[in-house]
Structures are given as structure tokens and as C-alpha cells.
Amino acid sequence: MSSSSSSSQMGQLVADKHVRYILMSEKKKESFESVVMDHLRMNGAYWGLTTLDLLDKLGSVSVDEVVSWLMTCQHESGGFAGNTGHDPHVLYTLSAVQILALFDKLDILDVGKVSSYVAGLQNEDGSFSGDMWGEVDTRFSYIAICCLSILKCLDKINVVKAVDYIVSCKNLDGGFGCTPGAESHAGQIFCCVGALAITGSLHHVDKDLLGWWLCERQVKSGGLNGRPEKLPDVCYSWWVLSSLIMIDRVHWIDKAKLVKFILDCQDLENGGISDRPDDAVDIFHTYFGVAGLSLLEYPGVKAIDPAYALPVDVINRILLTK
Numbered sequence: 001m002s003s004s005s006s007s008s009q010m011g012q013l014v015a016d017k018h019v020r021y022i023l024m025s026e027k028k029k030e031s032f033e034s035v036v037m038d039h040l041r042m043n044g045a046y047w048g049l050t051t052l053d054l055l056d057k058l059g060s061v062s063v064d065e066v067v068s069w070l071m072t073c074q075h076e077s078g079g080f081a082g083n084t085g086h087d088p089h090v091l092y093t094l095s096a097v098q099i100l101a102l103f104d105k106l107d108i109l110d111v112g113k114v115s116s117y118v119a120g121l122q123n124e125d126g127s128f129s130g131d132m133w134g135e136v137d138t139r140f141s142y143i144a145i146c147c148l149s150i151l152k153c154l155d156k157i158n159v160v161k162a163v164d165y166i167v168s169c170k171n172l173d174g175g176f177g178c179t180p181g182a183e184s185h186a187g188q189i190f191c192c193v194g195a196l197a198i199t200g201s202l203h204h205v206d207k208d209l210l211g212w213w214l215c216e217r218q219v220k221s222g223g224l225n226g227r228p229e230k231l232p233d234v235c236y237s238w239w240v241l242s243s244l245i246m247i248d249r250v251h252w253i254d255k256a257k258l259v260k261f262i263l264d265c266q267d268l269e270n271g272g273i274s275d276r277p278d279d280a281v282d283i284f285h286t287y288f289g290v291a292g293l294s295l296l297e298y299p300g301v302k303a304i305d306p307a308y309a310l311p312v313d314v315i316n317r318i319l320l321t322k
């Protein structure tokens with residue numbers, strides 16, 4: 001449980017404790033959380049390692065150990081699984097590519113193979129399936145576009161059709177859902193706006209209308225929710241804020257109140273960040289809390305790119321070199 005509210009340290013990011021929490025959670029392989037998270041270890045690794053990099057502590061992990069485990073998760077098809085011996089999915093393929101990008105190790109990939117796996121998931125209408133079983137969701141459009149952009153292989157898909165599909169998921173409130181006609185949700189909005197940003201297609205967004213919907217996600221405590229009438233959650237500090245930044249409307253929320261909300265969700269004793277004050281911490285919310293603080297330009301946290309969800313220096317290294 002978090003010991004946030006009563007501590008005299010309230011108002012400070014306890015960065016060293018979060019670093020220790022992340023490094024320790026990797027060691028606790030027999031814990032309940034580890035067993036439950038086993039099949040999505042690749043996502044957990046991305047959350048933890050990106051947080052370490054944002055706090056300038058990526059040097060505390062063994063690159064060789066992580067990379068050799070990561071490569072055991074790749075399938076014949078070119079896609080990556082959440083862990084050794086599991087099935088491949090775009091969700092884990094993006095995390096694997098992002099981790100290699102963090103370590104500047106993309107050159108160990110057979111880029112043709114990985115990109116063919118991702119491109120092969122595009123459907124006739126421009127949408128993307130997550131894996132061979134065919135579920136369609138704008139999350140997978142974002143993942144495919146982000147992944148192929150990092151690998152510099154966007155020419156392997158029909159970008160015009162991919163963008164048209166995303167635009168077909170736009171709602172009258174300016175937001176986006178997971179499929180055409182589905183309710184607007186901040187997570188899906190991040191995916192659609194991120195994919196449109198990466199493909200240079202943000203002109204399809206009604207920025208004032210969407211900006212209004214997004215800034216209405218801020219509740220009294222300063223936290224953000226994912227849709228109307230829902231509870232705030234630290235993870236929306238990423239999904240909502242990154243979207244507001246991409247459409248240039250971040251000044252429409254109260255940034256200081258959001259910083260306070262995120263800091264109030266820290267476990268000041270043992271490290272880690274939770275969804276709401278006094279809840280149990282986990283690695284997912286620790287990442288989104290620190291990433292949110294990065295978007296809020298909190299001192300001592302490296303800048304993160306709102307579309308690629310990777311540190312800006314990592315993205316510059318990739319995109320500014322041939």
C-alpha cells in the first residue's frame with residue numbers, strides 16, 4: 001500500500017526509490033505479480049526500462065541479459081511474444097522494437113522479417129489485426145505505424161488506407177474509438193492521434209473539439225480520467241496529456257494540479273506509483289506516472305516523445321540518422 005498522503009516528502013518525485021522498485025520487481029520472479037504478468041513480460045520490460053531511461057538510470061541493467069532474453073521471444077514469423085514460448089502479437093512486437101531502440105540495438109534485428117510480420121497484419125480496409133486471430137482495433141493501427149516508422153519501413157503498408165480507417169473511427173465529440181462507431185476513450189485517442197501524428201495526418205483532427213473533450217478529463221483532484229463519469233487514473237496522465245500535446249492544446253489543463261495528483265500516487269517508502277492515491281503500486285502505473293511527469297517537464301526527468309512513447313534523445317538518434 002502507498003504511504004503517500006501523510007509523508008513530509010509529499011511534493012517530491014522519489015526517483016531513486018522508483019528506480020530501486022523497478023530493479024527489484026525484475027528480481028522477484030516468484031511473486032504473485034510476476035506470475036500473473038508472465039505472458040506480458042515484454043510489455044513490463046518496456047515500461048520498466050523506459051522509466052529507468054527517463055530517470056537516466058538505464059545503465060543499471062545488463063543490456064546483454066535483456067537483449068538475449070528478448071530475442072528468445074521472436075517467432076519464425078518475425079513477430080515477438082510477451083515471453084519465451086508464447087504466441088507473437090503486435091503488442092509485444094512494438095515493445096521489443098522499443099526496447100532495442102532504447103539500447104541502440106536495432107541493428108541486431110532482421111528488419112525485413114519483423115516489418116513483414118507487422119505489415120502482413122494490415123486488412124483490406126486499412127485496419128490492422130493484432131495477430132493471426134484477427135481482432136481489429138485502432139490500438140493495432142498505432143502499433144503497426146509506430147513500429148514500422150521506427151524501423152523506417154512505413155512504405156511496406158498502405159498508409160493512405162491506414163489513415164482512412166483511423167479517420168473512420170472519429171466520433172462527433174472529436175474523439176476516437178477502437179472501431180468505427182465505438183465510444184471515444186482516451187487510450188484509443190492516443191493511438192489514433194499518435195498514428196496520425198507519425199504519418200503527418202493531424203489535419204484530420206478537429207483540434208479545438210478534441211482538445212475540449214480531453215481537457216474535460218481533468219477532475220477535482222487534478223487527476224485525469226479516460227472518459228466522462230469515470231475515476232481518475234495515473235495512466236491517463238499519459239494517454240490524455242500526450243494527445244493534448246500532439247494537438248497543441250496542453251495549456252488547457254491545470255498542469256500543477258496534475259503534477260500533484262501524480263506525486264500523491266507514489267509509495268514514498270518502497271517506490272512505485274499507483275493508479276490513485278493510497279492504492280497498490282505496479283510497474284504500469286510507475287511508467288505512466290513518470291512519463292506523465294516527463295510530458296509536464298518535471299525537473300530531473302528526461303523528455304519523452306508524445307507520439308513514439310520513447311525518450312526524445314532515442315527518437316532523435318533513430319529518425320535523424322539514415
Ligand code: GRG
Pocket residue numbers: 091139142143186187188190191225226227230231233235239308309
Ligand atoms: C507505446 C504507450 C504505448 C502504447 C502502445 C497498447 C497501446 C499502444 C495502447 C493502449 C491504449 C488504451 C486502450 C489504453 C487504455 C488502458 C485502460 C486503462 C483501459 C481501461 O479501460 P476501462 O474502461 O477503464 O476499464 P476506465 O478508466 O474507462 O474506467
